[in-house]
Amino acid sequence: MKVVVVLLILISFLFGSVDINTASMKELTILKGVVQTKAKAISFFRTTHCFKNIDELVLVKGIGKKTIENNRKILTASSCQR
Numbered sequence: 001m002k003v004v005v006v007l008l009i010l011i012s013f014l015f016g017s018v019d020i021n022t023a024s025m026k027e028l029t030i031l032k033g034v035v036q037t038k039a040k041a042i043s044f045f046r047t048t049h050c051f052k053n054i055d056e057l058v059l060v061k062g063i064g065k066k067t068i069e070n071n072r073k074i075l076t077a078s079s080c081q082r
Helices: 002-015 036-046 054-059 065-074
Strands: none
Touching: 054 065
16 A cells, blocks of 8 residues: 555656645645645635635645645646536
């Protein structure tokens, strides 16, 4: 199981980005500074809101500007579907 997670992390960093509007919990936890509880907070926030841009992540409790800056290169925010 750990091997699969490590491979997913490496693939995400090499080939893709993390869409904060659609990413799974596992995808969110590959972000620097985002542990499972913060990933849950992002997922919960998405149940009632849609991120228009990655800077809106600061609206999630526990996510600060430093976390966004540390991950800016791999973060995206797809258009809202609501």
